[in-house]
Amino acid sequence: MHGLWRGRLQVTLAMLPAWIIVIGVFIGAMIWTFVISMTNSRLIPIYKFNFFDQYVRLMNQDAWLVSVGNLVVFGVLFILVCLVLGFLMAVMMDQKIRAESLFRTIFLYPYAMSFVVTGLVWQWVLNPTFGIQATMRSWGFDNFVFDWIVRPDRAIFVLVLAAVWQGSGLVMAILLAGLRGVDEDLWKATKVDGIAKWRVYTSIVLPIIAPMAATATVLLSVSVVKAYDLVVALTGGGPGNATEVPAKFVMENLFERQNVALANAGAIMMLAAVVVIATPIYYARRYMAQKAAG
Amino acid sequence: MRVINKALASAAAVAICTVSGVAQAQPTEVIHWWTSKAESAGIKVIADAFNQSGGEWKDEAVAGASAAKTAAINRIVGGNAPDAAQFSMGADINNLVESGLLANLDTVAQAGNWSQVIPATVMSAITRDGHIYAVPVQLQATNFLFASKAALDKVGATMPKTWDEFFATGDKLRTAGIVPYAQAGDRDVWFMNTFAAVLASVGGVDGWKQFTGPKGADYVHSDAFKPVAEILARLPKYADSGVSGRQWNVTNQMILKGEAGFFIMGGWAIGEIVAAGKKPGEDVLCSIAPNNAPAVVNGDVWAMPVKGDNLTEAQKKLAELTTSLEVQSKFTTAMGSLPIRTGVDASRYNACAAAGASAIEKGNSVAALMIPFSPEKVGALGAELKVLWAKPDAKPDDYVTAVAGVLEKY
Numbered sequence A: 001m002h003g004l005w006r007g008r009l010q011v012t013l014a015m016l017p018a019w020i021i022v023i024g025v026f027i028g029a030m031i032w033t034f035v036i037s038m039t040n041s042r043l044i045p046i047y048k049f050n051f052f053d054q055y056v057r058l059m060n061q062d063a064w065l066v067s068v069g070n071l072v073v074f075g076v077l078f079i080l081v082c083l084v085l086g087f088l089m090a091v092m093m094d095q096k097i098r099a100e101s102l103f104r105t106i107f108l109y110p111y112a113m114s115f116v117v118t119g120l121v122w123q124w125v126l127n128p129t130f131g132i133q134a135t136m137r138s139w140g141f142d143n144f145v146f147d148w149i150v151r152p153d154r155a156i157f158v159l160v161l162a163a164v165w166q167g168s169g170l171v172m173a174i175l176l177a178g179l180r181g182v183d184e185d186l187w188k189a190t191k192v193d194g195i196a197k198w199r200v201y202t203s204i205v206l207p208i209i210a211p212m213a214a215t216a217t218v219l220l221s222v223s224v225v226k227a228y229d230l231v232v233a234l235t236g237g238g239p240g241n242a243t244e245v246p247a248k249f250v251m252e253n254l255f256e257r258q259n260v261a262l263a264n265a266g267a268i269m270m271l272a273a274v275v276v277i278a279t280p281i282y283y284a285r286r287y288m289a290q291k292a293a294g
Numbered sequence B: 001m002r003v004i005n006k007a008l009a010s011a012a013a014v015a016i017c018t019v020s021g022v023a024q025a026q027p028t029e030v031i032h033w034w035t036s037k038a039e040s041a042g043i044k045v046i047a048d049a050f051n052q053s054g055g056e057w058k059d060e061a062v063a064g065a066s067a068a069k070t071a072a073i074n075r076i077v078g079g080n081a082p083d084a085a086q087f088s089m090g091a092d093i094n095n096l097v098e099s100g101l102l103a104n105l106d107t108v109a110q111a112g113n114w115s116q117v118i119p120a121t122v123m124s125a126i127t128r129d130g131h132i133y134a135v136p137v138q139l140q141a142t143n144f145l146f147a148s149k150a151a152l153d154k155v156g157a158t159m160p161k162t163w164d165e166f167f168a169t170g171d172k173l174r175t176a177g178i179v180p181y182a183q184a185g186d187r188d189v190w191f192m193n194t195f196a197a198v199l200a201s202v203g204g205v206d207g208w209k210q211f212t213g214p215k216g217a218d219y220v221h222s223d224a225f226k227p228v229a230e231i232l233a234r235l236p237k238y239a240d241s242g243v244s245g246r247q248w249n250v251t252n253q254m255i256l257k258g259e260a261g262f263f264i265m266g267g268w269a270i271g272e273i274v275a276a277g278k279k280p281g282e283d284v285l286c287s288i289a290p291n292n293a294p295a296v297v298n299g300d301v302w303a304m305p306v307k308g309d310n311l312t313e314a315q316k317k318l319a320e321l322t323t324s325l326e327v328q329s330k331f332t333t334a335m336g337s338l339p340i341r342t343g344v345d346a347s348r349y350n351a352c353a354a355a356g357a358s359a360i361e362k363g364n365s366v367a368a369l370m371i372p373f374s375p376e377k378v379g380a381l382g383a384e385l386k387v388l389w390a391k392p393d394a395k396p397d398d399y400v401t402a403v404a405g406v407l408e409k410y
Helices: A002-037 A053-060 A062-093 A100-112 A115-126 A132-138 A155-180 A184-193 A197-208 A210-226 A229-234 A246-254 A260-293 B002-023 B037-052 B065-078 B091-098 B106-111 B120-126 B149-155 B163-175 B188-212 B216-221 B223-238 B248-256 B268-275 B313-322 B325-335 B351-361 B375-390 B396-409
Strands: B028-032 B057-061 B084-088 B134-141 B144-148 B179-182 B260-265 B284-288 B295-303 B365-367
Touching: A002 A260, A053 A062, A053 A260, A062 A100, A062 A155, A062 A210, A062 A246, A100 A155, A115 A155, A115 A229, A155 A210, A155 A229, A184 A197, A197 A210, A229 A246, A246 A260, B028 B065, B028 B313, B037 B057, B037 B268, B037 B313, B037 B325, B065 B084, B065 B091, B084 B091, B084 B134, B091 B295, B106 B313, B120 B134, B120 B295, B120 B365, B134 B313, B134 B325, B134 B351, B144 B149, B144 B248, B144 B268, B144 B351, B149 B163, B149 B260, B149 B284, B163 B179, B163 B223, B163 B260, B179 B223, B179 B248, B188 B216, B188 B223, B188 B260, B188 B295, B188 B365, B188 B375, B216 B223, B216 B396, B223 B375, B223 B396, B248 B260, B248 B268, B260 B268, B284 B351, B295 B313, B295 B351, B313 B325, B375 B396
Parallel strands: B028 B057, B028 B084, B179 B260, B295 B365
Antiparallel strands: B084 B295, B134 B295, B144 B260, B144 B284
16 A cells, blocks of 8 residues: 555656646646737737737638638648558558668658758749749740749649648658558458458558557648748748738737737637647547447 | 854855955847848947947847847846847837836937937937937838849840839840849738838828828828829739749849849848849949939837836947947948938948938938838738739739728728
């Protein structure tokens, strides 16, 4: 008994710093953000409350509504393409090829680059005046056009392109680990039954690595909501506001436009959106796990 | 007994050391964002003058204007304020003044006779409710029209004196395969800058006063503003397709290499031109936009956070030195910027800076939009202009509606 109690105390003490940080910093900062978003603060926090005024102003701003729309388009495309591409790359790597570590390094390397570097490099590559378009034209293809980065209707796809380049390596690594975990006997059984390899992957292996795919999706979603440095480096908000995202809106209002309260309202809206999406998924998974157990 | 004596002796020694430590003056901390090569040389002028007159300069450079302002504000609000912090001239410091966080500089201004030597536009930008709350450090003209001499020579043109000439030369440049007008597109503020240049050159000092006055929206809807909207709607067609996301110094390179004909940018571009080994005035021609436009002037100031009841000695010294004739001459020459007072020796200025200085001396200057307008208003204006630039079929009326909307809303 005494030993058990001592063990519990040690565990609690070890976890204490982490708990203090979570409660004090994360939750405390969230509460403070919410409080400020209900005030009239401009540059400096002033505790003069005007409640949901800032949220009303936010919803009336074209810039905010456009940026939310852009985020949805970017997020859905980015996650889908990353998952598909990552899965295909993992399947390729799973074929027991030679120089597998070399390929893995190459595919995973972009993830080592920060979003800022990614955005900047892709911006220079895709700029029509001295990027791909100019190079192809100097090689003789006079009518080659690839100016998606400056077209308001296509700029968001350029954002997806750069983000996918950066993120699909991570998905590949996660799914590859999952694929490696598939039992050898399963493969032998499918060979005995004479099932086509692609059928095995889609109908049998995919459900097995579904938890891994879920993990990858969560990681990618975090990148989507955080997307600020990529946007600033790649398009600066895009031609017009074609690639504005909520995170950029919040940062701009916090610093350059000296409007802390409005920025905080935007941040709380982003948090609310994440909670609204994540909560049903969390409860659905718990329900399915309970069903499987019981 | 011996132990007690030793203890007392060491305690006394420690006490003496601490007291002498306290008697030493704290170094003067100054936050600023002048980190590029030319800018560092400039701030060194002020630092050297400060050190020579007995002070101790502690440089707190932070790269990037937003980051530096944020650092300064965090420290001021957090209680560990620096002795001075760089801010943009004008509405930037309004919130700080309203919260009572900045010290009053009336005594220094009286002693230095600021109202006699500093132009009225600058004085009004640093005065709130009759009291002075910032030390003007330098001015910058933001509406220089730069032109690549090589490109102009190729089509046999000269610096345009009117907008019609500008567009005619632009047509000639386009047939010669040169981009007529280069625009930087990575931040909203560059579009606002171009707008300000066009407004100043069409409306002049009077039009500008009306635009920034209480009836600004009416002015925008009036006929006097129509040419501005028409020029703004025409400009995107004279630029290349790679505007969006392009940084200003990369756009500047297009002029230096002769790939583009014209460029509207502020005086900070002159530093880049010099650093690239070109001569302002010869390889790159410059003037204050067509139509003998007034110089659209913004600037930088030192904000002095409150430290006790009055200004500290160090703050007073910094304010006096920065506005002194000698430091202003050396500082603005090194920075390639414009002085905040009259009487500065402009003989060592390059051709572009000299044009700016003479415009200010003649009184042909207006305060940039970020001085009367809040940062929010300026940001919103830039954002609207950025959206309109990207619309291929934007008409002059769209510009009128968008600009008037910003003036009415904020």
